[in-house]
Amino acid sequence: MVVLFGEGWPVFAHVSLSQFLLGKRWYPTSSPPQFGALPLILGSLLVTGGGLLFAVPLGLFAGIFLAEVCPPRGREVLKPIVELLADIPSVIYGFFGVVVIAPLIRNFLSLSTGLTAFTASLILGIMAVPSIVSVIEDAITSIPRSYREASLALGATHWETLHRVVLPAASSGIGAAIILGAGRIIGETMAVLMVAGGAPVIPRSFFQPVRTLTATIAVEMGEASVGSPHYHALFSLAIILFLFTLILNILVENLIPEGRRRVR
Amino acid sequence: MIEENNLKRRYLVQNIWFTIFWLSMILIAVVLGSILYFIFSRGVKVINWEFLTAAPRRGMTEGGIFPAIVGTLYLVLGSIVVSLPLGVFSAIYLTEYASPRHPALRAIRTAIHCLAGVPSVVFGLFGLAVFVKIFGFGVSVLSGSLTLGIMSLPVVITSVEEALKAVPLSFREASLALGANKWTTIWRVVLPSSLPGILTGLILSIGRVAGETAPIMFTAAVFYTRGLPQSPFDPVMALPYHIYGLITEGTRPDKQIPLAYGTAVVLILLVIAVDFIAIYWRGRARRSRKW
Amino acid sequence: MEEIKLRIKDLSVFFGKKQVLHQVNLNIPANKVTAIIGPSGCGKSTLLRSINRMNDFFEDVRIEGEIIFDGNNIYAEGVDPVTVRRRIGMVFQTPNPFPKSIFENVAYGLRIQGWKNKKAIEEQVVKSLQAAALWDEVKDRLHSSAFDLSGGQQQRLCIARAIAVEPEILLMDEPASALDPIATARVEELIRSLIKKYTIVLVTHNMQEAARASDYTAFLLLGKLIEFGPTNQIFTNPQKKETEDYLTGRFG
Ligand SMILES: Nc1ncnc2c1ncn2[C@@H]1O[C@H](COP(=O)(O)OP(=O)(O)OP(=O)(O)O)[C@@H](O)[C@H]1O
Ligand SMILES: [Mg+2]
Numbered sequence: 001m002v003v004l005f006g007e008g009w010p011v012f013a014h015v016s017l018s019q020f021l022l023g024k025r026w027y028p029t030s031s032p033p034q035f036g037a038l039p040l041i042l043g044s045l046l047v048t049g050g051g052l053l054f055a056v057p058l059g060l061f062a063g064i065f066l067a068e069v070c071p072p073r074g075r076e077v078l079k080p081i082v083e084l085l086a087d088i089p090s091v092i093y094g095f096f097g098v099v100v101i102a103p104l105i106r107n108f109l110s111l112s113t114g115l116t117a118f119t120a121s122l123i124l125g126i127m128a129v130p131s132i133v134s135v136i137e138d139a140i141t142s143i144p145r146s147y148r149e150a151s152l153a154l155g156a157t158h159w160e161t162l163h164r165v166v167l168p169a170a171s172s173g174i175g176a177a178i179i180l181g182a183g184r185i186i187g188e189t190m191a192v193l194m195v196a197g198g199a200p201v202i203p204r205s206f207f208q209p210v211r212t213l214t215a216t217i218a219v220e221m222g223e224a225s226v227g228s229p230h231y232h233a234l235f236s237l238a239i240i241l242f243l244f245t246l247i248l249n250i251l252v253e254n255l256i257p258e259g260r261r262r263v264r
Numbered sequence: 265m266i267e268e269n270n271l272k273r274r275y276l277v278q279n280i281w282f283t284i285f286w287l288s289m290i291l292i293a294v295v296l297g298s299i300l301y302f303i304f305s306r307g308v309k310v311i312n313w314e315f316l317t318a319a320p321r322r323g324m325t326e327g328g329i330f331p332a333i334v335g336t337l338y339l340v341l342g343s344i345v346v347s348l349p350l351g352v353f354s355a356i357y358l359t360e361y362a363s364p365r366h367p368a369l370r371a372i373r374t375a376i377h378c379l380a381g382v383p384s385v386v387f388g389l390f391g392l393a394v395f396v397k398i399f400g401f402g403v404s405v406l407s408g409s410l411t412l413g414i415m416s417l418p419v420v421i422t423s424v425e426e427a428l429k430a431v432p433l434s435f436r437e438a439s440l441a442l443g444a445n446k447w448t449t450i451w452r453v454v455l456p457s458s459l460p461g462i463l464t465g466l467i468l469s470i471g472r473v474a475g476e477t478a479p480i481m482f483t484a485a486v487f488y489t490r491g492l493p494q495s496p497f498d499p500v501m502a503l504p505y506h507i508y509g510l511i512t513e514g515t516r517p518d519k520q521i522p523l524a525y526g527t528a529v530v531l532i533l534l535v536i537a538v539d540f541i542a543i544y545w546r547g548r549a550r551r552s553r554k555w
Numbered sequence: 556m557e558e559i560k561l562r563i564k565d566l567s568v569f570f571g572k573k574q575v576l577h578q579v580n581l582n583i584p585a586n587k588v589t590a591i592i593g594p595s596g597c598g599k600s601t602l603l604r605s606i607n608r609m610n611d612f613f614e615d616v617r618i619e620g621e622i623i624f625d626g627n628n629i630y631a632e633g634v635d636p637v638t639v640r641r642r643i644g645m646v647f648q649t650p651n652p653f654p655k656s657i658f659e660n661v662a663y664g665l666r667i668q669g670w671k672n673k674k675a676i677e678e679q680v681v682k683s684l685q686a687a688a689l690w691d692e693v694k695d696r697l698h699s700s701a702f703d704l705s706g707g708q709q710q711r712l713c714i715a716r717a718i719a720v721e722p723e724i725l726l727m728d729e730p731a732s733a734l735d736p737i738a739t740a741r742v743e744e745l746i747r748s749l750i751k752k753y754t755i756v757l758v759t760h761n762m763q764e765a766a767r768a769s770d771y772t773a774f775l776l777l778g779k780l781i782e783f784g785p786t787n788q789i790f791t792n793p794q795k796k797e798t799e800d801y802l803t804g805r806f807g
Contacts, residue, residue, distance in 0.1 A: 062292050065286060065288060080539075080543050089476070089535065093299075147653060155668070157278050159281055169653075187384065189385040217385050217386075222481075242382060245378070249381045
């Protein structure tokens, strides 16, 4: 933390905070260099939002399936497989995105390049699904059986029990799973670096290349010389990234006590 | 009876939802299955003995990936050496010793949870600034292991903590009531019964470490080394970084992309193998559990 | 003899290869408390759970025989277990309120049944809480969490929740075993007051409780029904040697 701020701070000798956060141009190597991080921030948010759009419904439904609907034998097989899939490194997804999905999307939509925010969202969404499924499954199965039995003994169907008792009781865990997914997507570097295209401009559409905070750091760290404004600017990007994940984490933290308070 | 009618509708609703759940799972299985199939069907072709045991040749257009395999193993082992003891002891301290209502404890726990969510690339920057630059370890196995170890620390601590907390209070009380002291109780009763949880934590972290690219880009990995690392202060090649390099820095995509498929297969298999071992262990510990 | 509410005929239950109940025959009289006693593991809970098909959820379970309720075998083909459970309610060993408010706990079953009218729901909730002798203690905090109640109050809440949907039979599996003597006494009192409307089957470990709270007693041993009769008679003049041995504490 200290390191991050220590290394990130000096950039503000070159640009003001508002220029940094709201500036629309990121040209770190022009002279004078311009460090407007807005396109990168928006790029990250766009890709994350898009990724969640794919991952959340799918992950939620499949997590419920695994915990409740799946026959126990199937679950014994599927659960470890899902855990394995969650561990597949993001480089692999990025690789697949570059060689397969991007050309498909380019041809299908006749774009000049298939490396777009949409492609990145798709890939990141797919990537995040297994971990979301796995956490949601855990959240649901950790609900005590006594709740379930009480509801069933009152003449509720399986779905009613699930929908009115089990899922609400698991809601904080489910929320945490989704936020965890969001954190994973926003912090993802490699896949997005390979797939998102990499243009540091404010995205106007889902189908154009974008550059995220993470990708910028990864690409430019190699070029920036230690101690230069550029180097410090990259640390500042890391601070922004850190703050984003901090916010997500605070959300998770507050979700849990609140879920308990919100008993009604 | 009115109730019967109502029941039909209730079952209909149930069936609709359950169908949606089925379809979601099937969709996921199909998508992920085809990704894996695609990669494997292409990658297996290039894998042979030479691919696994030789170094890359001719500007990485031929040859194998041996140095990258070794490099990744070094990094994984190094990071476990850093994270496991540290993680287990911190978790024991947090759950068993520190008074739960202490405000500092809450702060520490929050900090750990926050660190768990920090993007790996940020850890990479941290490692660069601290281990590579300040400590002067340079781009090396050591810097990379420390970075990865610290990165996986939160995951290890939280899952160990969770596993410890899942042990019923009655176990502890029973042991304490028999006159065992606190440390004996933890060592003989709490730790063994939380082993499955601890192993799950380890699965998560190992899988993550083996496949991580961003944190080692600046701290440990290079695209190409001559031979294997001779000391912890040498840089290494690593499987995920190798894939990235083949795709992005390639000059001969026609020759390098097949190599990337092969490397991808090796990386996936490595991660899966690690997971299998851990899942097997977890299963064994669960089976011998009596509650 | 009185009206019979439920006839259990040759009921056998298997978990996998293990037979837990052996051809149990038992007639449950209406508007009475029937206690089921026996040593731990003899199959009391299994018998009870068979009556509202709660055993269906276990894997590898096999059930033979019949349970005739209202003229129909509840295990017959085409009988819907959800309906059975609506009509035969259950209270569990440890109080298990939902993580919802006191009000919503009791209203739950009604909402499931499709009750929409707010007023009607409210009336039924109040009525059930009164019947469960809990109303006076909770009337000022209906919307606070059910977990804020004491164990005994939680158990009475669970009883209120079960009777809100007006079942005909109420199954209780050691409802007082997690409670202190005072809370136990209140629950037993409550059980006695409920028989005007309900038929109750009460599993208990506690001989005094069976003696105090029940009209009839069934003694179960190793999955077999040994003896069944009026509680008085079972406790003062058991016909079978096993029953006597158990009651005098010679085993179990
Ligand atoms: N789901 C199950 N799967 C396998 N065996 C079971 C299951 N439930 C109960 N049993 C077995 O059936 C037997 C009877 O169990 P049950 O719970 O009915 O006993 P009980 O008389 O209620 O005991 P207690 O007084 O301790 O509650 C026991 O030997 C138990 O091990
Ligand atoms: Mg029992």
